[in-house]
Amino acid sequence: MREVANVNGTLSLLEDARIPITDRGFLYGDSLYEVIIIENGYPMFLKEHLERMKKSAEKMRMKLTISDEEMTEEINRTIAFYGEKPQRIYCRWIITRGTGPLTLANQTQPNNFVIIVKEFPVNADPLTSTVSVKVTDIQRNSDDSMDPNIKSGNYLNNILALDEANKDGYNECLMSRDGLLCELSRANFWLYSKGTWSTPAKHVLSGITRDKIIEALNSAGIKAEIRDIKVGELLEAEEVALSSTTKNLYPINLVHLNGKEHSFSSRENWIKANEVILKFISDYQKTLTPYF
Numbered sequence: 243m244r245e246v247a248n249v250n251g252t253l254s255l256l257e258d259a260r261i262p263i264t265d266r267g268f269l270y271g272d273s274l275y276e277v278i279i280i281e282n283g284y285p286m287f288l289k290e291h292l293e294r295m296k297k298s299a300e301k302m303r304m305k306l307t308i309s310d311e312e313m314t315e316e317i318n319r320t321i322a323f324y325g326e327k328p329q330r331i332y333c334r335w336i337i338t339r340g341t342g343p344l345t346l347a348n349q350t351q352p353n354n355f356v357i358i359v360k361e362f363p364v365n366a367d368p369l370t371s372t373v374s375v376k377v378t379d380i381q382r383n384s385d386d387s388m389d390p391n392i393k394s395g396n397y398l399n400n401i402l403a404l405d406e407a408n409k410d411g412y413n414e415c416l417m418s419r420d421g422l423l424c425e426l427s428r429a430n431f432w433l434y435s436k437g438t439w440s441t442p443a444k445h446v447l448s449g450i451t452r453d454k455i456i457e458a459l460n461s462a463g464i465k466a467e468i469r470d471i472k473v474g475e476l477l478e479a480e481e482v483a484l485s486s487t488t489k490n491l492y493p494i495n496l497v498h499l500n501g502k503e504h505s506f507s508s509r510e511n512w513i514k515a516n517e518v519i520l521k522f523i524s525d526y527q528k529t530l531t532p533y534f
């Protein structure tokens with residue numbers, strides 16, 4: 243399968259791409275990133291991802307030396323170089339605080355950027371798939387330390403929680419903090435109870451899919467909100483799900499909490515929500531010019 247990269251404007255196969263070992267992304271995880279999916283040629287929510295990139299840069303006090311227009315142009319060049327036209331293309335761009343001396347002191351150099359483009363598999367059927375999560379002992383980073391709302395390249399918190407869940411036999415982790423549910427390693431969390439879809443407010447990344455789901459559901463008269471969700475609320479939930487750029491709203495069927503497993507077999511409300519979301523996506527695509 244062809245996988246290509248663009249490093250500071252130089253296009254190559256992924257395996258041939260190189261960055262300097264003094265790059266701060268490599269040394270310290272001092273980088274930000276975004277992922278978009280190009281679905282049937284349509285670059286999904288590119289504008290929103292560029293906006294979040296700038297918010298991350300601001301929160302991490304990183305000066306961006308590449309503009310939205312330059313980034314978009316480089317993404318377009320990389321997709322043209324990739325050349326293939328599968329149903330789903332994965333496009334990740336990473337911007338680092340540049341190449342620097344071996345010190346933590348802040349930026350003196352321009353950013354380095356890397357874009358990676360490859361095919362992304364179509365999701366397994368959500369009606370029959372099994373996603374199990376463990377509410378981990380590892381807590382989510384706090385909003386007021388390393389804010390999860392910075393989409394940085396430093397995923398150690400998530401890696402540790404995912405490792406804990408995987409070692410215990412679960413596909414995914416569900417991190418919490420101070421008794422509140424937060425998010426999974428690469429996805430926001432959702433819970434359906436008493437007629438409302440809810441997703442956690444604190445210690446999470448502001449997922450672009452999360453915001454689009456809220457917009458889509460609310461405009462279709464289905465209640466969806468961002469709020470604090472206590473860990474114990476899991477016990478009363480009717481359905482639980484995750485959301486991300488690659489998965490949209492995707493059901494979770496098993497949650498491990500404090501040594502007990504809770505299964506969620508109903509997809510009734512997920513099916514209703516998913517219909518609305520798919521219509522929202524199709525309407526959105528009609529506003530775009532596809533790549534191919």
Ligand SMILES: Cc1ncc(COP(=O)(O)O)c(C=O)c1O
Pocket residue numbers: 400425426427428429430446447448449450451452485486487488
């Ligand atoms: C920690 C975390 N939370 C949530 C998300 C979902 O965000 P989005 O919907 O923008 O893909 C991601 C996606 O990578 C993530 O890494």
